[in-house]
Amino acid sequence: MPRCKDVTDTKLTLEPYQIIIRPIVTEKGVHVSSTRNTYTFEVHKLASKTDIKEAIEKLYDVKVVSVNTQNRNGKKRRTRNGIGVTRSWKKAMVTLDDEFRLDLY
Secondary structure, X not given: OOOOOOHHHOOOOOOHHHHEEXXXXXXXXXXXXXXXXXXXXXXXXXXXXXXXXXXXXXXXXXXXEEEEEEEEOXXXXXXXXXXXXXXXXEEEEEEEOOOOOOOOO
């Protein structure tokens, strides 16, 4: 029986602008960015923490201290035509060095 293809088995290389999809601007995100210097982004599903760190450093010219990620599952939603599912996505919380700031908001 063939084994499932793992993410590490793929030879896909992503460019920095493909890894970082968009910044997530919420009330909580703005508060955390001002108090802890942590910014939230939606990232590509196959991107690892090191890929995200390198992409943020290259795109925004900052120094990243740590990266935390979450895989967010899609939710069931009722529509008039039946039941649908929103898409799953990956979220990254990036903490920057104290001397760097991003002007996203």
